Amino acid sequence: MTTTLTPQLRAGRREWAGLAVLMIPVLLISIDNTVLGFAIPAISTGLHPTGTQLLWIVDIYALMLAGLLVAMGSLGDRVGRRKLLIIGSVGFGAASLLAAFSTSAEMLILARALLGIFGATLMPSTLSLIRNIFDHDKDRRIAIATWAAMFSGGAALGPIVGGFLLEHFHWSSVFFINLPLIALFIPAAAILLPESRDPNPGRFDPFSIILSMLALAPLVFAIKHSMASGADLLFWFTLSVAIVAGASFGLRQLATPNPMLDVRLFANSVFTSAVVSNLLSLMGLAGFLYFGTQLLQLVLGLSPIDDALVLIPGLITSVAAGYLAVPLIARFEPRVVVPCALALNAVGMGIIAFTSEHSVMGMLLAFLILGIGLGTAEVITNDLILAAVPAHKAGAASAISETAYEFGSVMGTTVLGGLSTFMYGSALQSAIGDKADRAQFDTLGSALEYASGLSGAAGERITEAAVSAFDFGVQWAAGAAVVLVLVAAVLTSFGLKGAGRLLPRPASRSDSDR
DSSP, rough: OOOOOOTTTOHHHHHHHHHHHHHHHHHHHHHHHHHHHHHHHHHHHHTTHHHHHHHHHHHHHHHHHHHHHHHHHHHHHHHOOOHHHHHHHHHHHHHHHHTTTOOSHHHHHHHHHHHHHHHHHHSSSHHHHHHHOOOOOHHHHHHHHHHHHHHHHHHHHHHHHHHHHHHHSSSGGGGHHHHHHHHHHHHHHHHHHHHOOOOOOOOHHHHHHHHHHHHHHHHHHHHHHHHHOOOHHHHHHHHHHHHHHHHHHHHHHHHHHSSSSSSGGGEEEEEHHHHHHHHHHHHHHHHHHHHHHHHHIIOOOOOHHHHHHHHHHHHHHHHHHHHHHHHHHHSSSSHHHHHHHHHHHHHHHHHTTTOOSHHHHHHHHHHHHHHHHHHHHHHHHHHHHHHOOGGGGGHHHHHHHHHHHHHHHHIIIIIHHHHHHHHHHHHHHHHHGGGSSSSSSHHHHHHHHHHTTTTTHEEEHHHHHHHHHHHHHHHHHHHHHHHHHHHHHHHHHGGGGGGOOOOOOOOHHHHHHH
């Protein structure tokens, strides 16, 4: 995009209107990341997926996003970011309809994969366009705070609307949420968003795309498989494929002066620390949403809408904390604020991990604290990601940041969700013996549905055993999340030493050239 704005000029009405339009695809992605969590109990009893299929229904969306964000960003650099946004939104709507009318677990997994593919066409342009539209430091930070808030806002909107729909309609209705947003976005984007292309984009490299997917998909599969079958030959084979493909991808990017993904950016410790912080904190959030909604609905007996209301305070505080982070970072060093925010995440997850008997108020308090920490850290780290690289690298930095978001979501569900599922199965096996191998016990939802069909003490015994086993799995997963975010806090306390205070930075010449 070519602009005649000088670095000192503040954003005008058109720029802020453009930001509002850019938030629609962010809402689409974040809504689909959280709304399905509230439908998991209904899906588990409606489509009867296995435990592994249930994890794939959740994970495949973010996995495809993470694997294709860089590739679609590179494509947008060539064909035009606005054009790709519009094309992707049409495909996203079509995939939403396919998901809504799914009649089997396999069909829903396919639809979610398509949602991830088209979702990858929507995301790469958002942060890079913010960096190009908003030259003034304060405007940019407010825009980034809004960007981060929309992720939390979408997470809030998804449960509210999704909970209402699940209360009155079939689980498939949650996918219809996307359609009115898409209908609003297409004409608004055509009118208010300027077309933007990179004058010197990295090459569109299909082989690198294949390598990135071969690194991500086998890694996720290996983790899931190990939770169900242990570290067998298939686990080691798929893990080896992921390692070799990941190393080959990195070497391929280093071998070209203009790569599809500039991995040289990771040489900057501030950039790397901020990205790692995002990834690990998103892992904790994704894991919480995966097992937390099942705990609230299936164990504590809340309806989907009541489940959503329990989590709403945490999502609201996450949005508020994101905006409060803007003045906060003007007074305190990032290497102090970010680790403290991550420590709050650990406290929130610790409430779940070390509470023997979970309650609605305990879950509300845990997510409230988690939301404050997450909202504060995300705004600061995303500003650092953009500020730590030259302006002409903003697109590459944005793609890496968004990839970390989505990969964190994948790994949160895979690792923490997989750990909770594994520990649940092990505990249930010990409680009721070989019966735990039956398909009816693969998920908590299916176990409770099976127990409800039994009479007398037998049904009560299985219900009690299943709930106790699930609680046990949740405690283990939450404990692992505590470790993850504490590791992130330690890493950022050292890695952000070179960040300094986020004082106003003058725009470079390349800013105005864009």
